Amino acid sequence: MRFFRMIGNRIEKTPFKVLLGTIVIFALLIAGAVKVNMATGSETLVDVKGDAYISNKLMEENFGGDSILVLFEGEKDELLAIENIEKMWNVEQRFKYEDNIFSFMSTASIVHQMTHRQSVMIKDQIVEISEGLGEISTKLTDVGTELASKDIKDPKVIEEKLEGLSDVTGAFGKLITGQNNLSQGASQLQGGLFTASEGLTSASGQLAQLSNLAGENQELKMKLNAISENIGKSAEGLMTMSNNTANLKVGADNTAKGLTNISSQLSKETSEMKEGLTGGINPDELKEMAAGFVTIGENLGDISEGLGVFHSKSTMMVANIPTSQEELDSILYDEDLNLRTIFDDVIVDDTHNMMVVKLQGNLGDEYKDLIYADLSTALDNEGFENVSFIVSGKPVLDSSLRSEMKSNMMIMVALAVALMFVILLVVFNIRWRVFSLGIIFVSVIATLGFMGTMSVPMTMVSMAVFPILIGLGIDYSIQLQNRYEEEKSVSITLAQIGKSVAIAVIATVLGFISLYASPVPMIKDFGKMLTIGVIISFIGSVLLLMPTLHIRDTFGEKLKKTTKYDNGRETRLDKILKSTTRFVLKYSIFIIIISIAIAGFGFSVDNKIGVETDIETFMPQDMAALSDIHEIRDIVGSTNQMAIYMESENILTEENINWIDGITADIKDQFGDKVVDVKSLSTLVSNMTEETLAFDEYLDITADIPKEQRKMFLSDNGDKSVILLNVSHMSTEELQEFVRELKVTVKGAP
Structure with missing residues (x-):
């Protein structure tokens, strides 16, 4: 007081x-x-001192925070038209140096990632081509130098000598004729000797019969027998000569055939050699050719060096969106004209496309508001043709x-x-x-x-x-x-x-x-x-x-007295x-x-008394932003996301990857009514290839995944990763029960 x-x-x-x-x-x-x-x-x-907030803060530091969702709506041909894809890319390029944006994901960004990958492959092939041309250049130069050093005879001189060789075939003809004549003579001689032998044999037989008729005249009988025996022996000798004459004929025939074959082959080879030499290269022309090889080798060497310089300076070249609809379609669709699976996350259906702008983690509200305003302005300024869009997401709602x-x-x-x-x-x-x-x-x-x-x-x-x-x-x-x-x-x-x-x-x-x-x-x-x-x-x-x-x-x-305050x-x-x-x-x-x-x-x-933490229930239910997120949720299936945050000395071990794949499959099976989609690092790998991979191949593909996509699931030093769950909209009680069950499911991680 x-x-x-x-x-x-x-x-x-x-x-x-x-x-x-x-x-x-x-x-x-x-x-x-x-x-x-x-x-x-x-x-x-x-x-902010609780475990939930601290772990979420760490997760956002490595893998970004909330996402702004842009839903494009229009006809399929309009949504995937080169003009509108370019406009999407222009929007992304406006925020290229915005530090508060963690990543962009849209049809345009994935197309660009694919063109970038192709450009890298082309650059690598340029090195191989350059090295190959360099090797060819060296060999052609060596060949040209070697040819220039050789002493080559004039083909005309060789052709004249071959003409002389052709005259030799005439001699072969005479030898063949002589052998044929010899064969014929031997054949005739064989017949005469055979006939004489038979005649003498017959005469020998008749003299023998005459000796029997001599009777008692022994002296005549003995002379006749002696003459008969001599004639018989002469017949046998003539028969032997006849048989030997047959072998002479065969030898003459074989010799004639052999000479004929030699003459024909010699004539053929000589003709072919002459034809080969006809119009052939003379030494002067060959030296000119050798000089040409050297010149080509030097030019190829210059091209090889140029390609090498091109590759060394290729870092200044930036991949971009294709300039024609045909090229764009070849990226969007496979050989069977089916949409490539890598676009599944951004192309919702035939009339809807998504752009996901993931913000940096732990970002202040004022920065979120600024990015939202700038993004809306950039989208409006592009003037999409026959395509409308809705900008929503938790940052927009907040x-x-x-x-x-x-x-x-x-x-x-x-x-x-x-x-x-x-x-x-x-x-x-x-x-x-x-x-x-x-x-x-x-x-x-x-x-x-x-x-x-x-x-x-x-x-x-x-x-x-x-x-x-x-x-x-x-x-x-x-x-x-x-x-x-x-x-x-x-x-x-x-x-x-x-x-x-x-x-x-x-x-x-x-x-x-x-x-x-x-x-x-x-x-x-x-x-x-x-x-x-x-x-x-x-x-x-x-x-x-x-x-x-x-x-x-x-x-x-x-x-005032006139005013009364009683x-x-x-x-x-x-x-x-x-x-x-x-x-x-x-x-x-x-x-x-x-x-x-x-x-x-x-x-x-x-x-x-129930506890309500759903921010949407605190908002005026007729608010435009709330209606927008409800519309996106109805089309996409989910706008709410949960994350399983993992830390290890090295995420990329076979044990860890197997656990991630296994737990992803378990979540899909166990919570199919609550979980719309589950994504992990393996999702990106499966988008790159549908083949069953060995672990080493898995690591190779992981290294090839564009950094903008890989960093959404794997930290730069490889010791942190996340599994992202897109969950349906649930009440607080349902969400609490889901979290309890999920913790039990993921318990026992390596």
Whole structure:
């Protein structure tokens, strides 16, 4: 009481100093209002020191944060037209150097990744071609040099000698004729000898018969027998000669045939050699040819060196989107005209395409809002032909919610002020009764500024603090103003009522401090704002209201006699309050019992109250951003994503990859009704090839995956990875149950 009397005396002695000093302090507080930021992220729902928040922060540092979704809608031919793909690529290029964007994924970006890969292959082949041409150049030069050093005979001289060789075949003809004649003569001789042999044999036989007729003439008989025997022996000799003459004929025939074959082959070979030499290269022409080989080799060497230079400078060449529809279609479709599986994530169906802009992790709301605005502007400026688009996603939803919070907060404050203005006019019958409302309004703004200075964010809960502060602050200030109007003294007013009002403020503050026990950060922030706001409102009521009223009555307006303020007259409100007081006193026991019973019942069922953390339920259900995300969810199947975050010394071991593949399959089988899609590093590998791979081949393909895609699932140093789950929209209870079951499923990771 003494403390408040001292304050009252100081105000009465130096009202201007007190008022000016308080205005300066409040002005400094109000200046901090520009630093207040709207917060709608996970940090408003989860303790930043908790394991869930810390692990999510680490995951976002390595694999990015929330994604902005752009859904393109149109006919298939229009969506995949080269003009619109180029426009998508132009949008991505506008944000090429934006540090706050983690990755872009769209039809255009995947097409570019494929053309980039092709360009790398071409550059590698250029090296091989250059080396091959260099080797050919060396060999051609060597051949040319070798030919130039050889002494080659003139083909005409050789041809003349071959003509001489042809004359030899005439000699072969004479030999063949002689052998044929010899064969014929031998045949005739064989016949004559055979005939003579037979004649002599017959004569021998007849002489033998004549010897038998000689009778007793032994001498004649012996001579005839002797002659017969000699003739027989001569016949045998002639027969032997006839048989030997047959062998002579065969030999002559064989010799003739052999000579004929030799003559024919020699003639053929000679003719072919002559034909080969006809029009042949003379030594001068051959030397010219050798010089040509050397020149070609040198030129090929120059081309090889040029290709080498081209490859060394090829880093300055950048792959781009194809320039023709035919080239684009060859990238989009395979040989069977089926869409390549690598585009499954961005080409939803025949009439819808997706662009996913993944932001850097742990990004501030102001940067998210800036990227969203710039992206929307870039899309509008491209002027897509016959294609419409929707920009949505959690960052867009949060941005729209923050804008809605700002506008709704102003509406709430305006309504609270207007309602309090009416109440003050109707209920209180004192001078300047609306002035208290101005004091409290300034106190509320000062509270907002103090929040900005202390970096306390404005959340969906804490924005409700202002109507509460207006109501509580008016209660304090109007009590002080009412008593001042009765006492006409600041010191007496504060001495009599200051302590009771201060006790009421302290009691209120203690109630608000209990909110600090909540594990939810935005509830704690709500308690902080209420605590700070009540104290500032009380200070404003004392140090702004009281000096102003004292200055008014001392130096300014005097009470006009024509104006009557009968503070002693009983009003209708007084009568209602008096009747209520009498009723409470009369039935106090029953009222206490009923109050305790209601409180006990409420306490008993308190644990049955559900907890709602779905941000979409906090938003106006007719908000455009909410309708957009619902539309995308209906088409795509899911806009909510969960991540299984993994750490290891080396993710790319066969054991780890097998576990990732196995757990991915288990999640699809076990949670098929809740999980729309599951993606991991193996998803990217399977998009590159449909073949069953050995582990070494798996690693090779992983290394070939474009960095923009690979970094979404594997950290740069290979010690962290994620499995991304696109889940259907679930209630809080369903989501909690799903998380519990999922933890059991992934338990036992290597």
